[in-house]
Amino acid sequence: MQTLRVNGHDMAYLDIGGSDGPPLVCVHGSLCDFRIWNAVLGPLTRSHRVIAVSLRHFFPEPWDGTGETYSIEQHVLDMIAFIEQTAPRPVDLMGHSRGGHICFRVAQRRPDLLRKLILAEPGGELDESLDPDYRPGPSPLAARFAASAEKIATGDIDGGLEYFLDALEGPGAWKRLPATPKQLLRDNATTLIGQVRDQRAPFTKRDAEAIRTPTLFIGGANTKGLLPKVLHALATHVTGSEIAMIEGTTHPMFEQKPQKYCEIVLDFLTR
Template sequence: MQTLPVNGYDMAYLDVGRGPPLVCVHGSLCDFRIWSAVLGPLTARHRVIAVSLRHFFPEHWDGAGDTYSIAQHVEDVIAFIAQLDAGPVDLMGHSRGGHVSFRVAQRRPDLLRKLILAEPGGELDATLDPTAKPGAPSPLAARFAASAEKIAAGDVDGGLAFFMDALEGPGAWARLPATPKQLLRDNAFTLIGQVRDNRPPFSMSDAEAIRTPTLFIGGANTKGALPQVLHALAGHVKGSQTQMIPGTTHPMFEQAPQQYCEIVLRFLAE
């Protein structure tokens, strides 16, 4: 593990392999360790740089303060890539990290060569979803808020179980092995920050503004709003590609790492 001072914060990251740089941004309740299943195949051809965003492990944050937000994380990733001084990089983000990566591509396309979005998290505005109600929290966001309330009250496992079952279906937390459970515990208090995120919804103009060559990846069995967001954005990012991995859900690169890497490496080699 290494650190790089970014906007007054020491951002931790892993830097493995040689070749064109691929920066990886994790999602909610995760950190740079989440990419472990794909490091082997990806580092055969690329220098993989997996970051931990502000307040995620190895920091043990207590959820206090106002420095956890999409806007802050976007600024941090932009500054991190600029300080790498490695030329345009390939950027890959999963879930909330996909949202961060999307906003980086909006703001600083000059820093990027290609963009990979694995089920980017977020909401759609009325230009992409006519049923959207401005300011109304999604059912999933309401569940996340309830999870964060449990965590803040000291019931970390109860809050995480509520979160995972909302995302992956009843019993998801109970089915998780011990190692991924501990990774979630290590980042549990970031969920308190996330419910205060004020994350802007995606709009049609946002999607149409992306000019970086983009690949969308999804789990073919993912339920809920995530597939809707993926396909809505993909339909308006000019020239984008979409690949759905059969038999997988939201953590598709953990469930089918070989297939995921084949898709990514093929896209990066084009």
């Protein structure tokens, strides 16, 4: 593990593999950190240099959930500053879930830093220009996340995480989860407190049309709820984008079928 000083913060990251080509920078999602990419590091680093970051306030940084420095905006600024210090540039950028949202916003603001963009079920909401069923206010999923954060804030870490994961993956998801990924979620549990305070802007048609970086969207064919809707709505309006759906997987598709995920990513990066 290494650290890089970014906007007054020491950002932890892994830098693995070797290649003269563009580095592949990986951004994790909610309640995760750079360890979430472990299942795909082997295949990816055989031909690419992979840099997996841990965002501000995530493991290994201890955080109690207080303060106003946890937000999409802060994480976007941190990623821009991190990539500005990465050589060579431009880089390939890959994000999962909330990390996909962050990568999308980086591509909006600083396309000069990027060669290719990979978004694995980017998290977020759609506005009325992308969703004919749009209703103002938080989504039902956001309300579930808020309830999870309330439990975590009172010290009921496992209870809050169970509520969160079952909302995302279906009833019983937390109980079925092995011990190691459970501990990863516990290590980042307080970040959910910050996330529910984050007033992130919804995706708009204009946002999607502004992306000019070659983009690949990856989804789990069995993922339910809002995430597939967001993926397909964005892909429809990102010029020239591609979609790959992985059969037999849900939101953590690169953990469920890492070999297939890597095949798709490597094919996209080498074209």
